[in-house]
Amino acid sequence: MSLQTLTYIVVGASFALYIGIAIWSRAHTTGDFYIAGKSVSPVANGMATAADWMSAASFISMAGLIAFLGYDGSVYLMGWTGGYVLLALFLAPYLRKFGKFTVPEFIAERYYSKTARIVAVICLIFISFTYVAGQMRGVGIVFSRFLEVDVTVGLLIGMGIVFVYAVLGGMKGITYTQVAQYCVLIFAYTVPAIFISIQITGNAIPQFAFGSEISGAGVSLLDKLDDIVTSLGFTQYTGGTKSTIDIFCITLALMVGTAGLPHVIVRFFTVPKVRDARISAGYALLFIAILYTTAPAVGAMARYNLVNTIQPGEVGAVDGNLVYDERPDWMHTWQQTGLLSFDDKNGDGRIQWYNDSNPDFAPTAAD
């Protein structure tokens, strides 16, 4: 069986599962449709929140971002998880106690005003559309990679599937579909991470492998990484280039933004009790943390692997770099999607990746 058939089977089976769940848990009432009849258990709600919220950005981009940003990537890790503390302390239990369907309803009651409600609705639509635009781009990229179709076609396929199960099942269908999605997602994310960890450090748990020694090298992964990226002219992996005030403010903005995401807030309306809303925020973050503590480990190991692939020999030596024609398969595949490209500026038929904007390193990079 070819990889292509296998991909179709796996993707097809997971879609069949999602649609099956949506049919099984069809919404019968308005309460079912919007807030799943307030009958979702806190653990299931936590899982659904995690799957709902960890979208394209967390799943396909974050480890890569961190790999290239190093310490600066921490803003996403702290920012996107720290917001849940604010959500659990200030929003989730109180909104659940209020007991309506949506945030605009709360705003309308609190400020005794229809106008306030309309303002809230407009804000919500604006936030949702901005958010969905990014997600859909991600959906398009994933499908263009797996099904080897155009980004737009991939996007339409993904949108069609989501439309079917969202309209059929309402919030109840979506919740249980997302529980299934979480299991698929976390399995798909952690299994490769575990194998990369074993390969590089011999430690199977990515969170520990992150701080372990590289097999046979007698030096820790992060120290080695700091070493090799500085030898290519980049700043230390654990150092970063942004100023403290930038890191502080971006983290704060991401935290406050996370606490205000409409599709996360609405989840806390679906549990039976206020007590459940509190604990369910904890479960959501616990399930998210499994991925969020794995991602920086994957990022560091990916950077290590990438640098080692491109630069197997001495920096600046003639034969220190990977010959373009001998590049690994994954580079070929990604080149087809147009998301990875090479430009052989010095025409030596080898791949170099240096930081040529670093003045101390520019002479080496120019050769």
Place this chain on the structure above:
Amino acid sequence: MTPENRAAYWRANLQLVFGCLVVWFICSYGFGILLVDVLNNVRLGGFQLGFWFAQQGSIYIFVALIFFYAWRMNQLDQKYDVHED
């Protein structure tokens, strides 16, 4: 519930929230950002401590913090007899 009780419940609630926020701030903005260079002089296995707080530790603490808050709030709800069942 008497007005005094209600005020006491709310005060206890605010104290708990404030305490949690202090921990939240210290482990992320404190250890992960403002003091990161100082803490990086300390090693935790293969990690520099500040870097570990920024990319691992703060997340673990956030999770623990929400469970702690939920547990303490349930105790307060019981104590002031406002629990739901």
